[in-house]
Amino acid sequence: MSISISKLAKLSGVSTRTLRYYDEIGLLTPERISRNGYRVYGQKQIDLLQQIMFYRELGVVLEEIKKIIYADDYEPLSALQKHLTDLQSKKDQIVCLIKTVEQTIAAAKGEIIMTNKEKFSGFKAKLVEDNEKKFGQEIREKYGDGQVDASNAKLMGLSAVQYDHVESLSREINGSLKRAFDQGDPSSELAQKTCALHKEWICYFWSEYSKEAHLGLVQTYVDDPRFRAYYDAVAKGSAGFLYQAMKIYCQE
Amino acid sequence: MSISISKLAKLSGVSTRTLRYYDEIGLLTPERISRNGYRVYGQKQIDLLQQIMFYRELGVVLEEIKKIIYADDYEPLSALQKHLTDLQSKKDQIVCLIKTVEQTIAAAKGEIIMTNKEKFSGFKAKLVEDNEKKFGQEIREKYGDGQVDASNAKLMGLSAVQYDHVESLSREINGSLKRAFDQGDPSSELAQKTCALHKEWICYFWSEYSKEAHLGLVQTYVDDPRFRAYYDAVAKGSAGFLYQAMKIYCQE
DNA sequence: CTTGACCTTAACGTTGCGTCATGGTTTATG
DNA sequence: CATAAACCATGACGCAACGTTAAGGTCAAG
Structure with a gap:
């Protein structure tokens, strides 16, 4: 035939x-x-x-x-297993994207309202304040005043879109951190991606980035009960997890 | 600068x-x-x-x-909305694939069943098997034991040539279903032809054919996620589409 | 004057085909 | 028997978003 x-x-x-x-x-x-x-x-x-x-x-x-x-020596089953995990991580990625986009849309809608009410600048001021409250003390001590002031100045200069980005970034970090933490492996792709996100986020506040400073900051997340409480709200123990992941991330 | x-x-x-x-x-x-x-x-x-x-x-x-x-006249928000739905359908697709692969792996683990059925490629074998396991009960209740037993006996007794025909039929059904589905009209000629093909296919497994039983079977395609996943792999929503078409087909 | 850092354009490779373009072969028909 | 209609072949471009050489121009430092 x-x-x-x-x-x-x-x-x-x-x-x-x-x-x-x-x-x-x-x-x-x-x-x-x-x-x-x-x-x-x-x-x-x-x-x-x-x-x-x-x-x-x-x-x-x-x-x-x-x-x-x-290939005779090729295992169809293990091939499919691998394919399955590939698919799953793809799904995770997309789910992650969906969340971010949803949040972005929500934030954008909120932002329109805010700008309408001309409250935006006040909002940013609050963020600066939070930032100062959160990190100011430690960072000033460790890396000098210039760092903090530069951070605040930078933050005040953020455009609305950029501000949105910061907001959605921090939400994304929380989500990503939670998922990575649930998986349990600080060296996992997701955990390392979380670190990258965190770096991106931190770069909105720092005029100069260094791995040492970054790792130092995350260290304070673990040492300081207030920070730890914040991250524990995401998932209990996630501050420590983030630190573990960041150690690996900063080594690369 | x-x-x-x-x-x-x-x-x-x-x-x-x-x-x-x-x-x-x-x-x-x-x-x-x-x-x-x-x-x-x-x-x-x-x-x-x-x-x-x-x-x-x-x-x-x-x-x-x-x-x-x-573009000034372009709405970032609606663009994001559209992007969101794109992402969601992508996710659905992948979730669907994941299901299918999981099923395949599960089926392969019971590999003896597959090899016993010799030439039967995993998928169809599993479908029939599932059919017996999950709906055999139901069909038995509704249409009597004879139906199911005859189906299985008939299946096991298929010659290689017949098997080839069954296989190519199922491919033809899939292709035809997809095209009909893309057109979108369950009453279209192509959709009705798909139903006829499906009838031909089903007649390889049933010793007696009745429109009610046929429609009932297709109903299970919609209700049961595994079956739906199989048909959704052809085109998302095609299980439901097939059911719509079959309702028309069985009325004639 | 040379080294090295930094810049340029050009062009191929990636994945899985769809879509011409161009031309040869076979078969059916007038 | 000529011709048209099918059917076959091999290129080669295009798609998304760059990575990666290759080959070479520019500029400041030693």
Whole structure:
């Protein structure tokens, strides 16, 4: 039983272009090539294509599929397991994005109201105040007054959009930290991403960034009961977790 | 305040390549080009880049970002709303895939069942198996034992050729269903043809056919998440669509 | 004058095909 | 038997968002 490329295409529902492409990358080569140069497929190829389509529907990349169906020593199950975790982390990413976008929309709506009420500047002032209250003392002691003043100045100069970003960032950090903490591994991708987010956030307040200062700051999160309480509100023990993660992050 | 490309890169954390690319696509053009051909960026560009990065982190495509930050009549909020729904459907897709892969893995772990059924590719085998396990009960109650037993017996007795036909039928159904679904009309010719194909397919498993039983089966496609996941893999919502089409088909 | 840091453009590679463009082969039909 | 309609082939571009050489110009320091 031999069929042409278009017959196979119709039979399987994929395009002829796709079949030629699979031939090109060695995923599915025809049984033989007839004298006129036409591709000829046999029963075996039909079966193989079926398997290919099966994995493709699962979202496995073609290169993986090739390994799965041709390498004897390749474990289809573990391949699928890996694929599953890939999918899950993709989902986590998207869920994370969704949250952020939702929050951004909410914040933006709120911001419109705020600007309408001309309360925005007051709001920012409050943030500065909080910032000063939160970090001022420690940072002043450790890194000098200049740092703190620069931070406040920078904050006052934030545009509305930037301010929104800061807000959504801090929410994202909390969410991300919680998820990473739940997973339990400070070296995990999510935990390290949390650190990166935190760096981004901190850079809104610092004119100069250094890993030492950053790690130092997070250290105070653990040492100071007020900070610890704030992060424990996200998840109990998450301040310490963040510190562990940050140690790894700052080593890189 | 004018800075070079690498300064901006360091300041913002993106690569110089990215900045050149943004210039190339008109997303972020430098303030000016100095005599030696170097790109020179100003404060305004720094702010713009920050906005760009903000939206980029939300997963908005660059083309959209360009519209958002440059077109005055463009509503950033509604753009974000749309982006949100995009993200959500992406998430749904992935969640769907995750389910399917999990099911596949679960099925594969009971690998003996699969190999026993020889040529049966995992999915269909599992479907039939599930059919027996979960709905055998139901079908038995509704339509009597004979129906189920005959189905299984018939299935086990399929010849290779018949099996091939069943397989290609199911592919044809999927393809046909997808196309009909994309068109959107359950009463369309294509949709009704899909129903006919499905009937043909089901007749491989049932010794006696009745419209009521057929409609009942398709109903379970909608009600049971695993079945729905299978059909949603063809096209999201296609299980429900098939059910709508089948209602019309069975009335005729 | 050379080294090295920094800048430029150009162009390929990535993933999985869709979509021409161009041309050869086969078959059905008038 | 000529021709049109199908069907086949091989390029090659395009898509998103850059990473990564390659090849070479510019500029300040030693």
